[in-house]
Amino acid sequence: MTRTTPARPVSVEAVFPDLAAHRGRTTRLHPRPGRPGMRDSHVGGPILWPDLEPWPVCHEPHQRETEAYVPDDIRSARAAGVWPRSRPWPGAGTPGEDGPVPFVGLAQFFRRDVPGLAAGPDGADLVQLFRCPFTHDPYLERRYRLRWRRAAETERAQHFLTAPPEVPMLRWEHELPEPCVLHPEEVDTYPWAEDDELPAPLITLIDSWDDAQAAERGPDAPSYQCDLSIPPGWRVGGFPSWASTGPRTVDCTSCATPMRLLLTAGSDEMDADSHSWMPLEDRDPSLRGNASIQGGPSVVQPTRLRFGRDADLHVFTCPADPGHPPQWVLS
Template sequence: MSVEAVFPELAPYRARTTRLHPRPGRPGMHDSHVGGPMLWPDGEPWPLCHEPHQRETGRGYAPGEIRSARAAGVWSPSRPWPLAGTAEKDGPVPFVGLAQFFRRDIPGLACGPSGADLVQLFRCPFTHGPYLERLHRLRWRQAGQTERAERFLAAPPEAPLLRWEHELPEPCVLHPEEVDTYPWAEDGTLPASLIARIDAWDDAQVAEHGPDAPSYQYDLSIPPGWRVGGYPSWASTGPMAIDCASCAIPMRLLLTAEGYEMDAGSHSWVPLEDRDPTLRGKASIRGGPSVARPTWLRFGRDRDLHVFACPADPGHPPQWVLA
């Protein structure tokens, strides 16, 4: 279905996004990936989180045992946390490398500071403060210059234990696909009259076709899963104005990370390779966890992590929004 055939007024709002379609695999450090080895020169300090962390109690999961358990198709065993006051408990914590993207692989990926064409995404594995906030980091690089390093880091440092198994990403290769997207239709993101028409059209679709009928928000505007560029989804928070803290201009969506590649509300975005052609709607989704949740990661309570960048100066600090 062409959304512009139904709502021609949306044509000026059309924007491209690149769906990344991560799938479990064996990416190398010179590849774009989620969860694979970072292109990291040997001798360059790995990023550490020195901020105070939320005290963990009970039991956790060792990264090596998580990997072994996944390979065997079983659940990882848990271990007791070290005692408070030990270096393992209270010292600096290595960030977890979540993903890296080369502009040569990902259509639409914006440039970083000074034309940097490789971006690496990190997350502290522990929570911070009374609201259990998460700290993320971006590392921009010049890919060609970095790839000329004499040696590369073979095994980055890791926290001895992680609070949850989903703190450790599964190595995934990417299958980029460019698609058109349109704004989330709520609270001023589009003209009020157009939003009212979209809502009325959604209601009519459900009345005629039932719960698996297509809807604008979930089937025609913004795809689920990992993606670069395009529009942010606002299912949990409602639309937000994201302005640069340095220069106050509106920021642009750099990338979105999401735990699930598909769900019952967005089944129309499921790739043809992952559908049963004899079934319709959410019943047609097939492929199991390796397709629905290939990276194993979670962001908040199954939200989208939107990373916004300043279009005037990529060197300005990014904004991180769970929506």
């Protein structure tokens, strides 16, 4: 089933003609619970991984825990529509005390499925995203990893890993991704209107328009940031949203080149301020606004993953050399 973003509440470039010069494209991924295969682009499904290749692991010390969730308990509870039961953490309560911790495979994207996916090093056209399931002192930081591959070369492997290593317990229910199929859709997108993301006169015009809309239409008024610029949820390419932190400069640590946004992993597919982006296929046409959204958690929180305090995880790569280390920014 396709997913179709509704027309914006107003014609963006009719209201702000100067934005035409700043228009970009992003691919909304629209993850929805399903049964993806290892040769599919997906969130939370089986990762295409040759069985002779070591699975990525985290060797760093991890935050001590006192209670957690068994992955199979999480899966059973989700199937039953209930919250899983937590269990006391056995032993001394250090997740990595018996050795390295395997990363959790969060997602993989093939360029053949996802328009706009930037090329990786040496022409790689498959990217896989991993996260350590535990936090790291002193600031409860997370560790992520990207694995780039050439899809055709990888698919020629004789055997693939069907049961990757898994930690026996997870600190949070939202560490385990729900397997989701994707419904990629390209849409227009415009930069965040703050600081140097757009010319100052244009930002002033946008702010004035927002104020006028709010004065005229009240709490249901559209706004540039929420309704016209950047869609919520999982997406590839386009512009980062800076709702939590404000704009940041992200330069390559190897060559100082300004980095580009590879992908965004969203904690939610919508919130109270961004419901206008919810696809037509997930709406009741007889209702309006937020009340029209159908499908509950499978639509609003399909992947069950969380990033920071319900933030977006932006993954940046170097356009000069995709082999340079990526950067991870929560906003």
